[in-house]
Amino acid sequence: MDQQTFLTQAMIFLAAAVIMVPIAKRLGLGSVLGYLLAGIIIGPAVLGLIHNDSGDIMHAAEFGVVMMLFLIGLELEPALLWRLRKSIIGLGGLQVLLSAVIIAGISFGLGLPWQQAVALGLILSLSSTAIVLQTLQEKGLMQQPVGRHSFSVLLFQDIAVIPMLALFPLLQNLPLGDATGDEHSTLVDGLPAWLQTLVVLGSVALIIGAGRFVVRPLLRLVAKTRQREVFTATALLLVIGIAVLMMQVGLSPALGTFLAGVVLANSEYRHELESDLEPFKGLLLGLFFIAVGASINFTLVAAQPLIIGGLVLGVMAAKAVVLYLLGRSAKLSLNDRFLFAFGLSQVGEFAFVLLTFTNQHGILPQELTSLMVAVVALSMALTPLALLVHEHLLAKRLQPANASARQQDDAIDEHNQVIIAGFGHFGNTVGRFLRAHKIGLTILDNDADRVELLRRMGFKVYYGDASRHELLAAAGAESAKLIIICLEPSEKRLELIETIKKHFPNLRMLVRASNRYDAYDLMNAGMLHIYRETMDTSLRVGVDAMRFLGFRAYTAQRAASLFFKKDEANLRKLSAIRDEEEYILSAREKIEELEKLLQTDMVQNMQDIERGWDEESLIDAAHRASDATVQP
Amino acid sequence: MPRLLLLFAHPALEKSRIHKRLIRELKSIPQVTFHDLYEAYPDFNIDIATEQQLLLSHDIIAFQHPFYWYSAPAIIKQWMDLVLEHGWAYGSEGRMLEGKKALNIISSGGPRHVYAPEGRNRFTYRQFLAPFEQSVRLCKMDYLPPFVVPGTHRMEQQDLETFAALYRQALILLTAGNAPTDPGAELLNDQLTSSGILTH
Numbered sequence: 001m002d003q004q005t006f007l008t009q010a011m012i013f014l015a016a017a018v019i020m021v022p023i024a025k026r027l028g029l030g031s032v033l034g035y036l037l038a039g040i041i042i043g044p045a046v047l048g049l050i051h052n053d054s055g056d057i058m059h060a061a062e063f064g065v066v067m068m069l070f071l072i073g074l075e076l077e078p079a080l081l082w083r084l085r086k087s088i089i090g091l092g093g094l095q096v097l098l099s100a101v102i103i104a105g106i107s108f109g110l111g112l113p114w115q116q117a118v119a120l121g122l123i124l125s126l127s128s129t130a131i132v133l134q135t136l137q138e139k140g141l142m143q144q145p146v147g148r149h150s151f152s153v154l155l156f157q158d159i160a161v162i163p164m165l166a167l168f169p170l171l172q173n174l175p176l177g178d179a180t181g182d183e184h185s186t187l188v189d190g191l192p193a194w195l196q197t198l199v200v201l202g203s204v205a206l207i208i209g210a211g212r213f214v215v216r217p218l219l220r221l222v223a224k225t226r227q228r229e230v231f232t233a234t235a236l237l238l239v240i241g242i243a244v245l246m247m248q249v250g251l252s253p254a255l256g257t258f259l260a261g262v263v264l265a266n267s268e269y270r271h272e273l274e275s276d277l278e279p280f281k282g283l284l285l286g287l288f289f290i291a292v293g294a295s296i297n298f299t300l301v302a303a304q305p306l307i308i309g310g311l312v313l314g315v316m317a318a319k320a321v322v323l324y325l326l327g328r329s330a331k332l333s334l335n336d337r338f339l340f341a342f343g344l345s346q347v348g349e350f351a352f353v354l355l356t357f358t359n360q361h362g363i364l365p366q367e368l369t370s371l372m373v374a375v376v377a378l379s380m381a382l383t384p385l386a387l388l389v390h391e392h393l394l395a396k397r398l399q400p401a402n403a404s405a406r407q408q409d410d411a412i413d414e415h416n417q418v419i420i421a422g423f424g425h426f427g428n429t430v431g432r433f434l435r436a437h438k439i440g441l442t443i444l445d446n447d448a449d450r451v452e453l454l455r456r457m458g459f460k461v462y463y464g465d466a467s468r469h470e471l472l473a474a475a476g477a478e479s480a481k482l483i484i485i486c487l488e489p490s491e492k493r494l495e496l497i498e499t500i501k502k503h504f505p506n507l508r509m510l511v512r513a514s515n516r517y518d519a520y521d522l523m524n525a526g527m528l529h530i531y532r533e534t535m536d537t538s539l540r541v542g543v544d545a546m547r548f549l550g551f552r553a554y555t556a557q558r559a560a561s562l563f564f565k566k567d568e569a570n571l572r573k574l575s576a577i578r579d580e581e582e583y584i585l586s587a588r589e590k591i592e593e594l595e596k597l598l599q600t601d602m603v604q605n606m607q608d609i610e611r612g613w614d615e616e617s618l619i620d621a622a623h624r625a626s627d628a629t630v631q632p
Numbered sequence: 633m634p635r636l637l638l639l640f641a642h643p644a645l646e647k648s649r650i651h652k653r654l655i656r657e658l659k660s661i662p663q664v665t666f667h668d669l670y671e672a673y674p675d676f677n678i679d680i681a682t683e684q685q686l687l688l689s690h691d692i693i694a695f696q697h698p699f700y701w702y703s704a705p706a707i708i709k710q711w712m713d714l715v716l717e718h719g720w721a722y723g724s725e726g727r728m729l730e731g732k733k734a735l736n737i738i739s740s741g742g743p744r745h746v747y748a749p750e751g752r753n754r755f756t757y758r759q760f761l762a763p764f765e766q767s768v769r770l771c772k773m774d775y776l777p778p779f780v781v782p783g784t785h786r787m788e789q790q791d792l793e794t795f796a797a798l799y800r801q802a803l804i805l806l807t808a809g810n811a812p813t814d815p816g817a818e819l820l821n822d823q824l825t826s827s828g829i830l831t832h
Contacts, residue, residue, distance in 0.1 A: 561677045617718045 012049045016042045017286050030138055032131050033384035035286050039293020040381075050294055063243070064284025065130050065349060069158070069254040070239050071281055072133065072151070073261015074270050075142075081262060084152050091149055091326055092156020095344075098322045099125035103315065115171040119363045120372070122164050123355060124315050128348035129154045129254075130285055131383050135343065146336040149327070150343055158254055161350050165250075165357065174362040196250070203249045207242060207256060211263030219269045223448040223463060232276045239277065268451050271474045272464045288349070296377040300370060311375045312382065320345040338394050342386045346379040416440035419475050419483040419507075421466040421496060423450060426512050426533060427486030431459075442475045467496040469503050477504045485511045490518050497525050516571065523575040539564055570597060636664045636807050637690035638737075641697040641705045643670055650739045650784045651698065653792055657800040663807035665690060669707045676710050683715040687729060692806055693773070695764065696737040702753070702760040704736075712767060721771045733811055734768040735776040735820065736761055737799070743783035758818060776811060779820040798824055 016038035024034025042049040076084075104121030108114055132150055133142075141147040215238060222234045239257050246256035264270060301308050320341040327337035355372055358364040364372075418434060420427050423445040431441055443459055444466040445451050454461040464471045466487060477483065483500065487493050493511060500507055510529040513519040522530050539560040546556035574593065638658070642651050645668075658666050667686065673679075687693065697704045719725045738757070746752040747760075757780055758765070768775040779802050781787075781795045801824055805811075812823045 558677060561675055565677070565679075613713060617723070621718070621723055 009050065012042055013287060013290055016290060021286070030135060030384050030387075031286070032134055032289055033381075035289030036293040036381045036384070039290035040296060041293075042290070043294030043296070045296065045298035062288060062349065062353075063240075063253075064281055064286075064288045066243050066253045066257050067239055067277060067281040067284060068130065068133060070242075070257035070261040071274060071277060073258040073263075074265050074274055076262055077265045078262055084148065087149055087152040087330065088156050091330060092153045092160075095153050095322060095326055096122075096125045096157060096160050098326075099319050102318050102322065106314070106318070113173050115173040116364055116368070119168060119171050119358050122167075123351050123358070123372075124347050124376075125319070126157045126161070126348040126350050126354075127154060127319070127344040128346050128380055128383070129158060130288055130349055131346060131380055132343050134285060135384065135387060141339075144336075145330075146327075146332055146339050146343075149330055149332065150340060153323075153344060155258075157348065157350070158252060158258070161252055161354070162255070164354065168354075168358055168363060169361055171358075172362045174365060199249050200251055203245060203251065203256070204259065206245075207259050208263050211260050215260075215264065216267050216269070219267070219273075220448045220452060223269065223272070231272065235273050235276045236280065238273075268455050268461060268463045271462055271471050274474075275464070275468065275470045278470075292349070292377050292380055295373065296381065297370065297374050300374050301378070304371075308371065308374055308378065311371070312378045315347060315375065316345040316379055316382065316386070335394065338390055339387075342390045343383070345386065346383040347376040348380075351376045416442045416460060416476065417481045418442070419444065419472075419477060419480050421445075421483060421485050422487035422512075423447075423454065423461070424486065424488055427484070430484055430486060435459075442480070444471060444475055467492060467499050469499055472499065472504065477507055480507060482508050482510060485509060487512075490514055490521070494521065494525060497522075497527065501526070519571060520575045523572070535564065535567070567597075633663055634691035634733075634807055634809050635689065636692040636694060636803065637686055638664055638666050638694050638696055639669060639708070639711065640667060641669045641695070641708045641711075643705050643707070645670070648698075650781055650787070650792065650795075651696070653796050654696075654737075654781070654799050657796055657803070661800070661803050661807065664803055669711060670705075673707065676707060678707075678711055678714050680714055680717070683711065684717075684720065684728070687715070687732075691732055692811075693729075693732060693734040694737050694806075695734075699738040699740040699757075699760075702755075703763075704738075716767070716771060727772060730772040732773045733776055733806075734764075734771075734773045736764055736778040737780075737802075738778060739781040739784050741783075741785040743786075744780070747782070756818060774811075774815065776806075776815060777817045777820045777823070 017035060020038035020041065021031050021034035024037060025031060041047055044050075100118075100121035102121070103124050104114075104117040107117035107120050112120070132154060136142050136147045136150060142151070219231075219234065222231050238260065242256045242260050243253035246253040264273065323344050324337055324341040327340040332340055352373065355364065355369045355376070359366060359369045418439055419442045420431050421444045423431060423443050424447075427443075427445075431443065435441060441459065443454060443461040444464065445454070445461060446463060446465060448463065451461050451463045462471060462475055466472070477500070485493050485496055487496065490513075497509060497511070500509060508529070509527060510531065511522050511527050513522055513530050513532045515532060515534065519530050519532055542563075543553075543556045543560045546559065547553055551559075574596075640651075640655065642648050645652060655666065658664055665686070669678075695704060695708055697708055703709075716722065716729075717726070721729050740747070740757075742753060747755065747757050749755070753760075757778055761778055765775045779799065781792075781799070787795075798821065802820055805824070812820060814823065817823055
């Protein structure tokens with residue numbers, strides 16, 4: 001592909017997505033359906049802008065799934081994965097087994113040879129990780145029982161692909177075509193079986209070990225360069241590297257990156273990785289959905305509408321029944337059971353891979369695989385529609401009963417009440433003070449060395465740019481009571497304030513200010529709790545100076561706190577004036593303001609000596625009146 | 633109806649049992665202004681102008697505090713020292729508080745019977761409270777008998793509830809303008825009956 005064709009193709013894909021996704025979203029159809037429609041429209045069936053042999057695009061797009069699994073892995077701490085083990089093996093295992101048995105049984109009944117029936121059953125039992133997870137995330141259901149169970153099933157399926165690939169050659173029942181040359185060879189091809197197993201296990205161990213001992217220091221090193229794009233490049237390199245390694249040893253790249261994600265889930269760079277890779281994942285997945293849409297062979301569908309329609313509905317119905325029953329045994333609510341059943345009833349993207357594979361290995365005949373490719377693509381396209389039907393017809397009837405149970409589920413994640421943004425000299429004093437009183441803290445900081453140290457000390461600390469919405473959300477800004485903003489650059493503080501005002505209006509902000517003028521800006525931004533960093537220290541110097549000059553300690557201390565109070569009041573007054581006129585203070589005006597301040601200090605503070613401790617008036621009175629009984 | 637300013641002083645309210653329970657009653661008595669001195673002035677830097685303004689806008693002043701060392705926690709003393717200025721609260725020119733009423737609302741660890749000439753503490757509550765009584769008098773106000781929650785060290789929850797109800801009653805009667813008619817009575821408690829009528 002020369003550059004111009006490449007760019008033209010890219011333009012067509014992007015334009016289709018940009019036009020169709022917002023329309024689909026506006027119509028309440030979800031982004032997946034939008035991408036699929038875009039694919040159908042630019043595909044050979046409608047406009048014919050891209051060609052049917054979009055295999056390259058499909059391959060690139062499949063990488064979106066790999067990246068998605070890495071990101072999912074990042075969100076799954078090993079402990080959580082361990083807790084899900086029953087549901088992964090139990091639910092996932094049963095789902096694959098039962099669906100495969102039923103579909104294979106029906107195929108066999110329809111007259112297919114048993115080898116073909118078994119292959120079809122296994123292939124069609126898989127669901128689409130890409131569509132289901134994208135949809136669940138969009139609906140915010142990932143943290144709920146139905147989301148977790150769906151995820152468990154999908155994870156099992158992704159793992160199950162590996163033994164399927166190993167098993168399929170045994171099912172050969174047709175003469176081998178000459179198409180096998182297409183398959184790429186792996187490093188382990190020539191090795192004996194036991195060595196292959198060893199290599200596979202070794203690679204998994206390598207990922208886990210490297211994730212823990214190599215990748216984290218590497219990320220820290222890269223983070224220290226403070227070059228955002230290098231960090232992004234490292235993240236991409238990580239995912240692509242693992243995918244390549246996995247393919248070399250004949251494992252699923254999705255599984256490998258998922259594993260790497262899990263290993264890094266506990267790392268301090270988790271959120272940075274997440275937000276760096278998120279756009280790539282989104283685009284690649286979008287591309288993937290478009291490719292699916294474009295690959296639906298409508299000529300074939302038009303030629304055999306009844307057979308294909310019947311197959312699509314039959315497969316989806318069979319899978320949905322199995323899922324519904326499993327959902328019931330997993331004690332999902334009625335509504336969630338339907339969601340679970342409809343959501344996972346399509347056939348997944350791995351089916352494309354497996355269908356090609358079975359064709360090449362002489363298991364399924366060409367006509368059957370083309371037919372099935374259309375069935376798979378259609379079932380994927382139907383999923384968002386099935387979920388829409390569920391949402392609009394069923395959910396409304398079933399929802400009220402379990403709405404309250406849902407809300408409780410949301411509150412599982414516990415978060416600290418205080419977030420400190422910026423843990424430099426200023427922030428760490430505040431943090432140490434609060435921690436000394438056992439107040440739970442979540443720290444956001446962008447100094448790699450410090451983050452490392454703090455984590456070792458047992459702080460809950462995230463690396464990254466605190467003014468970013470996702471990082472704040474991850475740190476629990478939704479449920480925290482306070483955020484203490486101690487970031488060094490004042491522009492960063494203002495940026496963070498804007499983000500919080502927009503997304504977390506209930507979070508109370510305590511803000512560090514560098515000086516008076518900075519404090520004015522913060523006041524204009526609506527801040528109520530502003531702390532000028534030099535104010536208290538300067539006054540403490542003043543107090544000590546007074547003491548060295550012979551003032552009593554308590555007098556000096558009271559003078560300072562009085563001065564502080566007046567100055568705060570003055571600050572507010574002057575800020576109000578400035579606000580009205582909207583001007584930026586020039587150097588000259590700063591001097592004038594200082595002069596004004598100095599004058600008011602003299603007048604106010606001199607007058608405010610505590611008269612209660614001043615005996616002068618009493619002594620006067622005693623001299624004037626002979627009646628001394630009126631004095632204490 | 634008279635308004636009551638409750639000058640409240642407890643240096644560690646989070647550890648208090650008695651006062652935390654008592655002040656819960658205040659929510660439903662609108663005429664009472666609750667002013668938590670330790671909360672308002674953690675640095676003892678009392679704002680004199682604000683305090684004087686508060687005094688002027690109320691008719692009855694109550695000091696509520698534990699009876700530490702037969703007296704009040706330090707911030708009450710600081711408050712008196714600074715706010716009750718010569719020429720404002722007392723002295724030939726100081727008449728700003730004239731005619732108002734004042735009292736102490738206190739809790740004591742020891743039971744009531746030890747606050748007697750023959751008891752362990754040797755003096756009565758009112759004898760210990762003499763500095764308050766005289767300061768109030770000097771500011772040309774009327775001193776009312778104190779409301780006391782005695783024996784707090786061994787108080788059962790049930791008795792605390794009784795005292796809370798009595799406290800509530802006392803505040804309601806005071807803010808209804810029914811100040812006790814016997815200013816010389818030992819305790820305000822004695823003038824309240826369960827039916828909520830002042831005895832004579």
